[in-house]
Amino acid sequence: MQALRCLAVLTFAVPFLDGSVRLPGAEPAELERGRAVYEAHCAACHGANGDGDGPAAVWLYPKPRNFSAGLYKIQSTPAGSLPTDEDLFRTITRGLGGSSMPAFNYLPEADRRAVVAYVKYLTAKVEPDGRRVNLFEQARANGTAASPITVPPEPPLTFDSIVRGKELYVSLQCFSCHGETGAGDGPSAPTLKDSFGIPIHPRDFSSGAFRGGAGGADLYTRIAVGMGGTPMVAYPDDVLSPADRWALVHYIQSLRQKDAEVNDILSPEDGMIPVARVRGALPADPMGPAWERIESVRVPLNPLWPEPYPIPAVAVRALHNGREIAILLQWRDDIFDGAPVRVEDFQDAAALQFSLTRNYPFLGMGDVQNPVNLWQWKAGWQQAVDGARPDVETVHPKMHVDVYPDPLMQATYCTAEAAGNLLAARTMKSPVEDANAVGFGSITSQPPAAQNVRGRGVWAGGFWNVLFVRELRSRDKQDVQFKPGQAVPVAF
Structure with a gap:
């Protein structure tokens, strides 16, 4: 972290206090509160304007979400639509397992709700004529705001459901990305990129952490709606029936290593x-x-x-x-x-x-x-x-003698120690x-x-x-x- 240089306090040039921008259900005071929390805890990664280009982004992979693109990985709504407030709130609260996005469940609920409103405000595009169009407002005005999909009750886990799930895993070519054993090492894995052209790894079902949760309903939803901005496409009802979707969930869960250390991690x-x-x-x-x-x-x-x-x-x-x-x-x-x-x-x-x-x-x-x-x-x-x-001589005991234990040479290759650095003494x-x-x-x-x-x-x-x-x-x-x-x- 010492190599990173940035302003410790980020400032925002976002004109929302003049009343020209309103979000349904969001008051100016809530947006202001959300801005303050976002500035303190989110902007370093996601950027001042939500473009995913914060000063910490250079250290992170996968890269932080670019809110202005309107592509969210974790949502309960159909592919191509925007997430619900509860989707955003759940992501902020739980974080995204296995990524640099931590859980913010320690923040007051009101702060997390306010951040939801502010993230929705940042989800906007700039038209060629310079107009700023908020995507959530646009969807509401067009009547295209989506509701969560229906997740039917999970059927019992049976041998037949796992067999059917394996058939689907092969026929849908899930193995191409996720690998035959679910380890994320399929033949297409090295070529995958996200919507911004950045390489992205497929999920390791066997031992990796699931971004949106490892429960049956979580996996069912990921299969049904996909993950926005990633190569993980949606498999809606016209492609997979609910029964087949559950069978695929059961097979994916069967690939899980029972001793995977992430299985028992609870905050x-x-x-x-x-x-x-x-x-x-x-x-x-x-x-x-x-x-x-x-x-x-x-x-x-x-x-x-x-x-x-x-x-x-x-x-x-x-x-x-x-x-x-x-x-x-x-x-x-x-x-x-x-x-x-x-x-x-x-x-x-x-x-x-x-x-x-x-x-x-x-x-x-x-x-x-x-x-x-x-x-x-x-x-x-x-x-x-x-x-x-250990030192150079102990790590390379058979090296040719090109350093000597006299004070001058000691200062040459042990510069911090020679300078009196406390941590090198x-x-x-x-x-x-x-x-x-x-x-x-x-x-x-x-x-x-x-x-x-x-x-x-x-x-x-x-x-x-x-x-x-x-x-x-x-x-x-x-x-x-x-x-x-x-x-x-x-x-x-």
Whole structure:
């Protein structure tokens, strides 16, 4: 994120306050509220005017939705029509699994409803004569606003329904994109592009996350209406009968790996991670037995782009003893990636982002109005603390001698260390960096005297176990302050 430069506060030049633009059922006050929430939480990805060109878009794949095109992936209405308000509200609330679109269920419902109104306002095109035409208003005026399709009750799952579903999977050539086993590796997969000409991957039925939900009714609807702006076409009633559509749903569900890690990922219903109080010293070992007695919360993670070995969630446990707080993160990672000595290396890492204002900041490092405190742990720093950090000589033990351990050469190929960079020092006291940010490109490490977060990471059995520990109350004004009974917004 440090390479990205942008304005921390986005401004909008959208003339809706003069009353010239109205949406049915949306009052100016609601649009203004929606604009404010959109500016704080959505514009960085979707762009100030909803064109999908926000400053974060360069880091994301698939790309953020371009609202002005009027093409929405998740809807309950027939193909070629616009989604309902509830479709948009559900997407904002639940997010799109397996993509960078997170769930915003932590925002007040009124804020999410207001964003729906504002997104509808942004769904507009500019005619050659310069007129701005809102697509939702146009559909209402033309009488073409669509209603949701009817999803009939799901029939019982039977052997015959799965057999019929497989026949349809072959005859409709679903395998061409999604592959014979549903792994998203069909022969056409490398050639697929969305409506904007950007390459797009078909869904991996076997282990990937379904964008619009994995329930039977969700999949039935996706098959019936397709996914706007993607190669996933609709199969309406004149192509597939409801019975055949359900059979195809059952077959797709049969392709699912029963141990797929995304199957059991549920956001906490109240959005809260409890911090249990204990007596005495907090456990210093992330593998210690004391943690087994503490309730864990699985927090879904949203990838910035598809990964061959995705990490769909992190398990979080937390304790405090009235003086200190300890937070344990655990996630599955079959491959250990340590210090990035080679240019092609990327080390394992984890970070917590705490709001300094008690408000919900932008997920991507906050903003000027809502600065954040970051605790970042990296596997390479852990190796340095443990005294086992690899270097050029250890990674390439049989290399020809072209570097020498004298001070001049050390400064040449270890520039950060030679410059006295805290995070490159061989005598690091903690594998955790205490930093602050007010938006993209603004992350700033606190001075050495203010680095007061301890930590330890242990990789064992294909899992990372990373512990963060700090005093509840810090003397540093740039640090998050914890008080029993008081909630603090956090992102992972």
